[in-house]
Amino acid sequence: MSKTENEATVSLDPPLAYPDYRSSILRAPSLLPIVLEPGRAERSGPVFGDSSVDPLEYDLTRQTDRAPIGERIVVEGRIVDRDGRPVAGTLVEVWHANAAGRYAHPVDVHTAPLDPGFVGAGRCMTDGGGNYRFVTIKPGAYPWGNHQNAWRPAHIHFSLFGRAFTQRLITQMYFPGDPLMDHDPIFQSVPLAGRPLLVAAFDLDVTKPDWALGFRWDIVLGGYAPTPLEN
C-alpha cells in the first residue's frame, strides 16, 4: 500500500477500550478485531426508498401539537464517501435531548423538565447531491453518571447507512464553542485530529432571518465505497 493510500485510509475513530468512559470497561472487546475483506453482504447495504420516510420527519419542531421550547436551528450538510462522491438517497436518522437537556425516553431520569412540544426524533433521506437537512431546537447539555460532575456537551446523535454495510456509521454532532467538549470523555476519546470533524460550523448562510440559526455539518463515510452502479 502506498503512503498516500495509507494516509487516506487512516482512521480517526476512537479506540473501543477507553476507561475514562466507564461503560466501556465491561463492554469493549478485549481482543483485537480480525481484519476482514468485505464479502458480498458487506459490500452492499439496505436501500430505503423515499416512501420509507414521511416528508415531515425532517422537522423535529412539528412532531406534536405545540411548538417546542428552545432555539430553533437548521442543521444541514453533505454526505460523501471516502472517494468524495456524494451519497444520494441514503437514510439519516437523528435523535437528541430537548433544550433543557432532557430526553423523552424512560431511561432518562434527569430532573430537567420534559417538553410536551418535543419528542426529539427525526429522519430524512439525502437528495441527489448527498445533502440532508433537519429543523429542530438546540439541545441542552445534561449531567450523567460517568464521574463526579460529568456533563455531556450539547449533541445530536446521527445514524447513517451509506451505500454499503461497510459505511454504516453512528456518531454525534457537537456545537462550536461548547466549553464542555474539553471535559467530555466520549468526545475526548477521539484522536485529536478527528475531534474537529465532529463539530458543526455556525453558518450564516444556513441561518434563516427572524426564524432560525443555522449550522452546517458535512459527513464523510469511510469504508469500502461501492459505486452507485453496483447497487
Add this chain to the structure above:
Amino acid sequence: MAAPTPSQTIGPFFHLTLGSAGPARIVGEDHPGATVLSGRVLDGAGDGVNDALVELWDGHHFARCHSESDGGFSFVVAKPAPVDDAQYFAVSVFARGLLGRLVTRCYFPDQAANATDPVLAAVAPDRRATLIAASGSDGLRFDICLQGERETVFFAL
C-alpha cells in the same frame, strides 16, 4: 481525500428513533422456512446488555432489534437455499459503552460450505464457534459476547 467522520457511542436513548422490539422480521412468520434466530448480548461480567442495538443484513434483507432487559434479542429469519457459498448475516452491534460499531458475522449452521469458508478458516478454531449460530429445538441461537472468555470474534472492515 477527507478523513472519515469518527464514530461515537449510540448512547442509551436511541429507541426514540432506532428502536424496534423483537422479534424483528427479516421475513414474515409464514414465509416458508422461517425460523427464529435469538440470543443475548452479554458484557464482560456475563451480564445481559439491556440497551444494545443489533442489525442483520444478508445482502437482500435488513432488520434491527434492540435488546431486552436480560440482553435478549430475536429475529424471524429464513433458512437460506443451499448454494455454493456459506450463508451468513453481516451483523452490526451498537450499545452504550461502545465507542464504535462492532462488526461480526452470524453463519447458518449445518452448511457444508462452512468447512471451506475462507473467513471461518482464518479464525482460530477455539473461537470459530462464536460466528456460527447453534441449532436447537426453538430455532437458531446466536449470542453476542462483547468481552471475556466466550468473546465473539469481531471484524475490522
